[in-house]
Amino acid sequence: MTEQPHKIRVVVAKPGLDGHDRGAKVIARALRDSGMEVIYTGLRQTPKQIVHTVIQEDADCLCVSILSGAHNHLFPEIMKLLRENEVSDVLVLGGGIIPPEDVPGLKQIGVSEIFGPGTATFDTVRYIREHVQPRA
Amino acid sequence: MTRNSKRPASSPTRARTADPSHDRWEKETLPKSLEKMPERRKSFVTTSGHVVERLARPDADAEPPERIGYPGEFPYTRGIYPTMYRSRLWTMRQFAGFGTAEETNARFKYLLDHGQTGLSTAFDLPTLMGYDSDHDYSRGEVGREGVAVCSLADMEVLFDQIPLDRVSVSMTINSPAAPIFAMFLGVAEKQGVAFSKLNGTLQNDILKEYIAQKEYVFPPAPSMRLVVDSIDYCMREVPRWNTISISGYHIREAGSTAIQELAFTLADGLAYAQAAVERGIDIDAFAPRLSFFFNAHNDLFEEVAKYRAARRIWARKMRDEFGAKNPASWLLRTHAQTAGCSLTAQQPEVNIVRTTLQALAAVLGGTQSLHTNSMDEALALPTEKSVRIALRTQQVLAHESGVANVVDPLGGSWYVEQLTDQMEQGALDYFRRIDELGGVIPAIEAGFFQREIAEAAYRYQKEIETRDRIIVGVNDFELEEPPIEILKIDPALEKKQLERLSALKARRDAGVVSRELGRLREAATGTANVFPHLLACARAYATLGEMMDVFREVYGEYTEEATF
Amino acid sequence: MDPELLARFERGDRRALARLITHVEDGTPQGRAALRSLYRATGKARSIGITGPPGAGKSTLVDQLAAAFRKDGLKLAIICVDPSSPFTGGAILADRVRMKHLQEDPDVFIRSMASRGALGGLSRTTGAVLKVLDAFGFDVILIETVGVGQGEVEVVREAETCLVIEVPGLGDGIQAIKAGILEIGHAFVVNKADNPGADRVSEQILTMLSLNPNPPEWQPPVVQTVATRGTGIDELARQVRAHWAHLDAKSLRHRHLGQRRVADLSDILKARALGSASQRVLARPDFTELRRQVELGQIDPYEAADRLLPFDGPDEWRLP
Incomplete structure (x- = not known):
């Protein structure tokens, strides 16, 4: 068993009841094409399911795409469950339709960055590379 | 030039020799239409004072090819009416809905007061997925993207003081379309409006949910059964209602190309027609009640060509393959909405310009009704002001631009006709591939549409990132800017809705509710039309979630394979 | 190195389990050391391999089968292997999409693995990850292979019970049920059995099994299922348990472990x-x-x- 450089593992999650998975799928593909391993959860995941997935998959990063307007409910829920499960080393990013004025509040509870419509996928890729916690 | 040159100058009409097809059109098709739908003015005049001819056409002697033809005649490439907007402008129908039924009812009245001519209802996500506001999944989503409707009680508030015999209502709802429509009929009963007077559209297009929008609940087969049940019921009881609005809009929003939007939408339409015919319904009895819903995107001429090709393909399929004899069955009537996915969060005011171009495309393409998006929709639900600007955009097009004064102004353009032919051919190629997979449902199950769309969406994104495609304000002409004002949904609305729901559950007759739900279950398990039972449930104030749970139990829930 | 990791693993901490799997996948010194110290604790879990062509409904079947075993109170782990891109080394692992029902169950652990360049339906470290899950104390470990076609005989080496999934309508039956696959199956599943042609596929499998010149001690059953509706799942679970009983009675399990x-x-x-x-x-x-x-x-x-x-x-x- 020879040592391989650690592959960045990213959970791409789509909570909320809407089915707009275009953005989540585009980002999943872009992350794959940049050499990461992407765990795609599918639609309508509850915060609890998302956090279980992050734990079981030992993800370095969680990308959450929300277009339903429920971000101020879903993100706090996800962050709370991560905290309760003592998961502190996962980079949490948001995407979708999130009004700029809601961003500071989300950052305050631990979401690292919000990538709104029009973000180039390579910006997201670079951000993840630069901000995931290094693995020993 | 004299100041009082109000009298229109005579237009430079060319002397024409023999043009038998045009003579026929003028003698046969046109007068009938003028009788039913007279033109809005005696004459239309350009700003220079020239009289606008109703229909521009090829030079003398040259008859238009069959595939282009005349407006109001098969194959309807130039439009479904001979006089188009000269007689009646398109219906300006802004999609609205948020919060509880009271807020949306107020927004409806606001829009009607500002000159809107029809209503279009947006439901919130729990309603679209068939959950009541008090379901676990609904938390944080009640009233966010549309109005929350849990029962007939909410529906009564939603249409309070809106005369349903006079205002046409469109409802964007799919998986729970049948129970929601049953509640709507319940309101009509309360208002004392006969079902036969109701006018409007139910989206009820489940196939595109599997293909693109993903707001499905049940597997495809039972979903189709519910669609056909509602077609069957409405044909008999609500004859002026458009039972299904076959939607390409969401297919495009999910990232498809224009050709894919055209092809997949028409393929869905043909699949519904086939399903209804298999139920034993006469094609000429229900085809006239089908309507379509297309996107209007940025590429102006391609969009125009898409609408023109859609009418031609549909007319030929209905007449030549389904054997429809009633010309009303051949007509592809459509609603259009400008492309939400084209709106940018950056420099949002520029979205007004995009929307104007897109609206122009839909009008030049001959749409019957139109929704224009508001500039702030890449950020949140629109404010009242931005909705008003969007409506004003349509009014400028209708009353100032002059495009409504002539029928199919782009007809005969070499470029547009060539694009129209290309769109048609592209769609026919897709039909062949779908057939090879065994039809629309097998193609859905094989992930065919989903893969094609995901591929197109990814390609589009890459084009933007490599700047092969310039989006103003996004990858060029960027600007630092202060945020604009956006609509806030009051979190107290969710609480209010929950209280109303629990009060309803306390006051209704639980015995009747459970009896009617039991009957619904029996119908769902068997083959009888479920619709009359849904109506009975609605009258008893059974909730949407309760009715949908009956179906969930009987039909199971659907999950798709993820395709990339 | 995290000196606490192994201790937390042994206390049943699922985050430690997940992190240790990453060490094993990445082949770190910590992963190697852990495998050595865990080795003696392995050999208790039942392992079930699931293989079949793409689109056969493997994930849904795994979801349903896992739910059936959960009813027996068994603790379950699931490994889903998907291909890595040969060009970028990246992967999209999307099997969880079909496993909604298990996601909130504290006695189920699902891990997606990318094949990372290995052929044969598994990744190079699947066997090692299986050991980690085994040592953690799961009763049953389901391994879903890459659905690349008929090349995934690798799974036999790792799993003591192999389920081969077929579906009607994937081209010519005989072509689809290739030699090699017949030898590895302990049970054959004809999924999507509500589609036309299911009986024909079942018959073809039975015929080909009967042609085996050296009939094995265990006669592999053919089970029809409609995984999306849960039809046939109880029967499949029963057949798997029967195979376990067969392995135990004949001491085959000990031989396999040896x-x-x-x-x-x-x-x-x-x-x-x-x-x-x-x-x-x-x-x-x-x-x-x-x-x-x-x-x-x-x-x-x-x-x-x-x-x-x-x-x-x-x-x-x-x-x-």
């Missing part, structure tokens, strides 16, 4: 032999010079090898 341990020994020895030989060769002062001469064609590789690593074993090892 073979696995010997195979592990062989793998370790190979790795060590290779390592120690490399070490010796690299340490020689004339290595660079001899390699250059081979490169220039001045001496042949056999001669260089004789000088770098003298070896007097049998010819077929000396001259591969």
